Amino acid sequence: MLRLVVACGGGIFTTTVVTDRIKEILRKERIQHSVTPHKITEIAGIMDADLIIVTGKTSATNRMGIPIMLGMALFTGVGESEFIEEFLKKVKEIEGSK
Amino acid sequence: MEIVKLILDTFGSTIIVPVIVFILSVGMKVKPKTAFQGALYMGVGLTAFNIILGALMGSLGAIVSQMVATTSINLPGIDVGWAAGAVIVYANTIGMFYLVFGIFVNLFLFAVKWTDTFQPTDIWNYYQFLFWAAIVQYVTGSFVLAVAAATYLNLVVLLIADLIGPSLSEHYGYEGVTSTCFAATNGAPFAILMKWILKKTGLLDKVVLDPVTLRDKVGFWGEPMMMGAIIGTILAIIANWNNLAAMATWKIIIATGITTGAIMALYPAVSGLFVKGLIPISQTMNKRLRSGEMKRDGFHISIDPAVFFGEEANLAAGLVLIPIMLLISIIQPGNRMLPLADLCAMPFMIIAITAVFKGNIFGIVVTGAIWYTLGQALNSTILEVFTQAAAAAGVAEASGGSLISAWSLGVIPYGWLGYKAFANGAVTIAIAVIVYLAIYFLFRKNKTAWQIAAGATPEYIESRTVRKA
Numbered sequence: 175m176l177r178l179v180v181a182c183g184g185g186i187f188t189t190t191v192v193t194d195r196i197k198e199i200l201r202k203e204r205i206q207h208s209v210t211p212h213k214i215t216e217i218a219g220i221m222d223a224d225l226i227i228v229t230g231k232t233s234a235t236n237r238m239g240i241p242i243m244l245g246m247a248l249f250t251g252v253g254e255s256e257f258i259e260e261f262l263k264k265v266k267e268i269e270g271s272k
Numbered sequence: 273m274e275i276v277k278l279i280l281d282t283f284g285s286t287i288i289v290p291v292i293v294f295i296l297s298v299g300m301k302v303k304p305k306t307a308f309q310g311a312l313y314m315g316v317g318l319t320a321f322n323i324i325l326g327a328l329m330g331s332l333g334a335i336v337s338q339m340v341a342t343t344s345i346n347l348p349g350i351d352v353g354w355a356a357g358a359v360i361v362y363a364n365t366i367g368m369f370y371l372v373f374g375i376f377v378n379l380f381l382f383a384v385k386w387t388d389t390f391q392p393t394d395i396w397n398y399y400q401f402l403f404w405a406a407i408v409q410y411v412t413g414s415f416v417l418a419v420a421a422a423t424y425l426n427l428v429v430l431l432i433a434d435l436i437g438p439s440l441s442e443h444y445g446y447e448g449v450t451s452t453c454f455a456a457t458n459g460a461p462f463a464i465l466m467k468w469i470l471k472k473t474g475l476l477d478k479v480v481l482d483p484v485t486l487r488d489k490v491g492f493w494g495e496p497m498m499m500g501a502i503i504g505t506i507l508a509i510i511a512n513w514n515n516l517a518a519m520a521t522w523k524i525i526i527a528t529g530i531t532t533g534a535i536m537a538l539y540p541a542v543s544g545l546f547v548k549g550l551i552p553i554s555q556t557m558n559k560r561l562r563s564g565e566m567k568r569d570g571f572h573i574s575i576d577p578a579v580f581f582g583e584e585a586n587l588a589a590g591l592v593l594i595p596i597m598l599l600i601s602i603i604q605p606g607n608r609m610l611p612l613a614d615l616c617a618m619p620f621m622i623i624a625i626t627a628v629f630k631g632n633i634f635g636i637v638v639t640g641a642i643w644y645t646l647g648q649a650l651n652s653t654i655l656e657v658f659t660q661a662a663a664a665a666g667v668a669e670a671s672g673g674s675l676i677s678a679w680s681l682g683v684i685p686y687g688w689l690g691y692k693a694f695a696n697g698a699v700t701i702a703i704a705v706i707v708y709l710a711i712y713f714l715f716r717k718n719k720t721a722w723q724i725a726a727g728a729t730p731e732y733i734e735s736r737t738v739r740k741a
Contacts, residue, residue, distance in 0.1 A: 182578035182579075182581065183577065183578040183580075183581025183619065183620055184354070184355070184581075184617060184620065186355060186540050186547060187396055187547050187576055187578060188576050188578040189540070189544065189578075190544045190547050190548060190551065191551055191555065193544075194548075194551070211544060213494065213495075213496065213616065214581055214582040214587065215494025215495060215587070215591070215619075216494070218491055219495070228582060229579060230578055230579035230580060230581055230582050231445060231579070231582060232582025232584070232587070233484065233583075233584040234487075234582055234587070249576070249579070250558065251558055251559060
């Protein structure tokens with residue numbers, strides 16, 4: 175199962191929007207997943223995830239080296255299809271290496 | 273009006289709010305199924321919020337009143353956070369009304385070019401100025417005055433958004449955006465003044481702090497669960513100061529810390545449910561904007577401040593400010609509330625200040641600390657009225673006599689000024705309107721100069737105007 179984290183400033187508004195969109199995308203692709211909301215300030219310490227999606231540009235990194243993607247496109251809709259393509263590529267890469 | 277009141281009293285906010293949001297969503301051409309789902313989530317979120325606020329009050333309420341009674345530390349207010357603030361505001365009649373009315377106000381002001389900011393993409397953040405309108409409504413008992421105050425503060429928010437737009441876009445690297453989130457932008461005018469002063473004294477360029485090193489050092493201050501546990505423990509220790517020798521006291525202290533940490537950890541999940549009701553509307557507005565139904569050059573789209581939050585200077589300065597503000601709130605004479613749920617929102621509250629200072633951490637921290645110390649003094653005066661306004665809206669009735677406020681909203685000085693102006697009669701309202709108009713025309717006359725003072729470069733503003741032509 176794919177374990178995702180979606181993180182924004184407050185872990186509430188943009189996170190909820192982006193989480194809903196991600197669930198929609200993965201359901202369409204029939205990929206088993208779980209999505210947990212977090213705050214950007216918590217990114218460094220996250221341990222049990224395969225991929226972190228942030229809703230705004232950040233220089234924050236994860237101590238375990240979990241990859242981070244900028245998912246603002248799912249919030250604003252600008253560049254959404256490009257993001258989805260890149261996102262699914264990444265997801266399949268992760269699934270493949272498991 | 274009688275019938276409206278009867279309906280409101282009978283059904284209560286947990287039912288009425290979702291119904292209104294459903295009607296509004298359908299009116300905004302959201303699919304009925306999506307609208308219904310959103311509205312249901314909202315009702316569920318509102319209910320869940322009341323439960324979690326009850327837990328918070330149950331755990332901290334007694335501790336805080338014990339602290340006030342047995343020690344000389346007078347901090348009776350409990351910070352329930354911006355998410356709870358939003359729930360309380362939207363459960364209020366003014367909050368519900370302005371969700372509909374505000375969209376028309378925004379569209380009108382944008383259409384007649386009174387403002388360059390397109391705000392309907394950010395309706396979720398209306399609650400930040402409606403917080404003060406809800407207090408006006410409670411204090412004056414007048415719905416009309418509350419609507420007037422809300423509209424007035426909305427104009428102030430838009431003026432700041434116009435001022436700070438180019439600077440935000442340039443510093444954070446997003447094309448043509450701004451913010452109408454009052455907590456994120458209200459520090460901007462003061463930051464312009466502070467930047468001028470700090471430049472004059474030469475301090476601004478002398479103190480250089482590296483954001484990445486700082487962030488790694490103070491990172492843990494930004495973890496809500498940790499902060500909740502720490503503050504809960506501190507409050508419980510102070511409250512039980514005279515009984516620290518007893519083993520049972522330590523049970524209370526540790527339990528309070530863990531409970532507070534647990535509540536902070538649950539907050540995002542519960543508030544996430546509530547916001548789902550408003551998402552379809554703001555997303556529809558977003559889509560319509562992109563599909564070209566809105567034609568206008570050189571304008572700013574208001575976007576949720578979450579996209580600015582994680583920028584390295586902003587995050588680092590915000591994290592540094594967390595312990596500073598906590599310390600100030602303890603020693604500041606006359607302050608009556610410790611920041612709790614909103615402490616980790618500190619990086620949100622300096623977003624515009626960061627842009628004005630172009631990421632100079634020293635400048636941001638000094639400005640933020642002074643501005644919000646003033647804010648804390650003002651917030652301390654509204655605890656009673658806000659608590660009663662919340663109870664009147666049917667939220668946090670379980671507060672059991674404890675005083676509440678949402679720190680990040682209560683410390684906005686312009687909000688307080690707006691509230692005072694509209695709650696004190698015609699003369700102060702007239703003064704407020706005149707002051708706004710004077711500043712508005714002063715800004716409009718020299719728009720570019722002000723935007724440059726707010727941190728944008730002439731090159732950036734020119735690049736936006738050239739494209740327009």
